[in-house]
Amino acid sequence: MKTIYLDHAATTAVDGTVLKEMLPYFSRRFGNASTLYTLGHESREAVERARKQIAKLINAEPNEIFFTSGGTESDNTALKGAFLANAGKKHIITTKIEHPAILQTCKWIEKQGGRVTYLHVDANGIVNPQSVANAIGEDTLLVSIMHANNEIGTIQPIEEIARICREKKVMFHTDAVQTFGKIPIDVKKMNIDMLSASSHKIYGPKGTGILFKRNKIWIDALMHGGGQERGLRSGTENVAGIVGFGKAAEIAMQKMKSEGEREKKLRDKIINGLLKIPKSRLNGHPTKRLPGNVNISFEGIEGESMVLMLNEKGICSSTGSACSTGSLEPSHVLLAIGMTHEQAHGSLRLTLGRETSAKDVGYVLKAVPEIVDKLRSMSATWRE
């Protein structure tokens, strides 16, 4: 049975060209990038090339890019680093729908004496920029608002929010793990001070990410040691991973427009097809959403049962974010957009990618209604 992978928001397969670029750095070119001989220089050059490739994708300066182990580390570094470096200001503003990498970091900051405001979102998952402006006070240090949500795909008006922050002299960080390489980002034009991104969401290897930090922003390091990454992130560089991320960013930049348009068409075909199922609803904004994101709830259905039945038909899907699967708690994102616990439990997320074809979409549009019918017919409580 063919596998139809529709969980690209969780992770992606490493692109063949990316893998080819990485391979020499596991064996022949194994040098430590901090050493003085040719083997080390080759690694250093490869790391700096990747830094340029990544900087170009978001219109940053290469020396504003810091390599990390992924989105989680970048989010932790941005928030904790800012909090630790600015002892006077203790207030952080974020939203209720952030990834746990932000929300759990905020909880830690609260334990250290910080104060965090968790802003509400509307029924489509959008943060009102005016609510950000209203929440900023004398002691506000940082605003952190994700560029797009990993579950419902809603894209936030971060340009407007960042402009408010710049005017009020408050740092602005965005978790762009789901948008980096997928929709345009210009850190200069958008007034972004810090940005987190991750390689494995854009067909690069797992365990590599970046924190973009504008040169005028000061934060403390969380990792201390040999002083790599200009002291912000000590530890021998993951050269092969960094090389892979650089190449993945270059390819993403080339493909962004055409692939975005292609995925958007397939996405809308799935959404329109699945909304024909009675008592179904789309979660997230109808148009301000990631090109590859579908998130739909079906009344009277357990999302987990649907994921397992889709798996039997070779389809990989998800019901909340991959990070929270295994927990019986309904998604905090779906609750924040006003859904009941019951509705939130009946949600299905399908996230498309480069290898998703029109044929796959046809298969999904046949499989999902059959499964919904079957699950509803088995339910003791379901009444149409």
Ligand SMILES: Cc1ncc(COP(=O)(O)O)c(C=O)c1O
């Ligand atoms: C919005 C968002 N932030 C952060 C992360 C964490 O990134 P990583 O897996 O690279 O640690 C993810 C991963 O799912 C994500 O979707």
